[in-house]
Amino acid sequence: MTTETPDLDWAPSACTxxxxxxxxxxxxxxxLFAASLRRVERLAPTRLRLALAETGDIRATAEDLTARETACCSFFSFALRPGNDGELLLDTEVPASQVAVLDALAARASAVLG
Structure with missing residues (x-):
């Protein structure tokens, strides 16, 4: 799937x-977004919530992906929890100094929704 999104060079210097x-x-x-994203909610400048359809192995995929992302970009904080109506909520938080990275992630997710 091809989406129009910001360029890939948004990773901060803190990324290993x-x-x-x-x-x-x-x-x-x-x-992950193409397979399961239902909605994107910006809870605060430093907080993003992605609602995923909890189908198949989405939980395991999201857990694995977010664990690997946190390993290289330790400023990310990810939390997965059940939502309503078969949703899995992926809450993401960054420090204020990394808001641009969260903006880029939100833009990529929003592009999938159109």
Whole structure:
């Protein structure tokens, strides 16, 4: 799936993921969003909630992906919890200094929804 989104060079200097692997990680987030994203909610400048359809192995995929993302970008805080109507809520928080990264993630997710 191709979406019009910001360029891939939004990873901050705090990210330890090797540069050649960054497009692959972005593609993993895009695939998660394409498979299950229902809505995007900006709770605060530093907080984002993604509502995912909890089908198949989405929970395991989201847990694995967010754990790997936190390992390379330790400023991210991810929390998964059940929502209503078969939803899985993925809450993401960053410090104020990393709002641009959260903005980019929100833009990628929103692009999937159209």
């Amino acid at each position: 993921l090797p540069t050649p692997e960054r497009p692959l990680r972005v593609a993993e987030f895009d695939a």
